[in-house]
Amino acid sequence: MSKLLVFGHQNPDTDTIASAIALTYLLNELSIAAEAVALGKPNAETKYVLDYFRVDQPRIIETASNETDAVVLVDHNEKQQSVSDINEVSIKGVVDHHRIANFETSDPLYYRAEPVGCTATILLKLFKEYEVTIPNHIAGLMLSAIVSDTLLLKSPTCTSEDVRAAEELADIVGVSLDEYGLEMLKAGTDITSKTPEEILNDDAKTFPMGSETVRIGQVNVVDIEDILVQKKDILETMRQETRENDYDLYVLLVTDIIESNSVAIVDGPAYRQFEIAFEKPLQLNTVDLEGVVSRKKQVVPPLNNAFKREN
Structure with a gap:
């Protein structure tokens, strides 16, 4: 099998980018060759997060089948939100927290979906289940994803699991959850230069x-x-x-x-x-x-x- 490409939905947000990078790190630690890619440019909030934790932006792809035959989806499953040629590759796995719609595969796959506020909350469980230590920069990305998706734990999508995950990740990173979270959210609200x-x-x-x-x-x-x-x-x-x-x-x-x-x-x-x-x-x-x-x-x-x- 060729290298797995790991990506989230089109018009990527912080959870999509962060979760793709985090899951790719986990897969590589498990000796599974994978690369995190994106289906569009990171937004202002996500750029702030990547810069803060000194992580390179994933490269952007328009199609997947020209370079791999296998992919893993994070933060989505609906095919109209995915890469344009999703029907031409084999989906080997999904980690998601959304409804399941317009989705089917011809072969069995790993599918992890939970009713939580953020994909990164599920990924924290996976790191623990596979007993892989989370480095500081990956913990920072996962924390940022939870802050983004739950609006600093204020969204009705936020669960007690998201709260515990955010607090645990903030401890790993060594930041104040509230202070970092508010600054991160504000970084994504500047629309003065946007069309x-x-x-x-x-x-x-x-x-x-x-x-x-x-x-x-x-x-x-x-x-x-x-x-x-x-x-x-x-x-x-x-x-x-x-x-x-x-x-x-x-x-x-x-x-x-x-x-x-x-x-x-x-x-x-x-x-x-x-x-x-x-x-x-x-x-x-x-x-x-x-x-x-x-x-x-x-x-x-x-x-x-x-x-x-x-x-």
């Missing part, structure tokens, strides 16, 4: 819901007004991408990491399904979502239910 396209797609995923296609992006900020002043340009970009990709609904979740609230900017021909899902009318394509911070747990499920009722 509307980057704001929409830096952390965006596409979901099939019934017969419809839904695109949901999320951006973390310390002041929601920084995004709302660009709403006109963002909506224009949304509409262009909707035409090009046949999206039925496009949502940008703008999340205040300090107040733990969000505002959604919504467009697309199926916008009424969003109103049905959240039982709130849109006002000029915008609606307040108090207490909503998690795309996975607080946005995707109600939208799924709304589209199921329609069908």
Whole structure:
């Protein structure tokens, strides 16, 4: 078998990059040849993390089958979120914390999925199970992944396991969880130099819901007004991408990491399904979502239910 390529989803976030690097380290320690790669450029938050712990960015690939016949997926399993030629390679393993959808393989594989807030929380268990010591820089990446995915343990996706894992990893690294975590999150909120396209797609995923296609992006900020002043340009970009990709609904979740609230900017021909899902009318394509911070747990499920009722 050729060298395993280990990667997360498109538009990679901190958990995707950190978990790919951490799992690759574990595999190599177990004498399994593997390389962490990425399906896009790291965002500002992830760059901060990599620089802080002096870890090189994984190289970016567009296809996998031209260099390997075997891959391992982290932080995703849905094929529309994966590498473009995923059907041309053999998936040997998955480590994930999301729903399982649109996924099947022709051969048996290692599959580890748990209902926790972050893939890195599962990886900490794997290091312990295989009795592999976690070096400082890998512990730092895993800690950062948990902070990112759980918004410093404030997200409803956060479990007691995530809290324990974050505290343990912070002890290994020798940092204050709260102080490091807040600085890390703030590093990812600077949108002054970002284009509307980057704001929409830096952390965006596409979901099939019934017969419809839904695109949901999320951006973390310390002041929601920084995004709302660009709403006109963002909506224009949304509409262009909707035409090009046949999206039925496009949502940008703008999340205040300090107040733990969000505002959604919504467009697309199926916008009424969003109103049905959240039982709130849109006002000029915008609606307040108090207490909503998690795309996975607080946005995707109600939208799924709304589209199921329609069908």
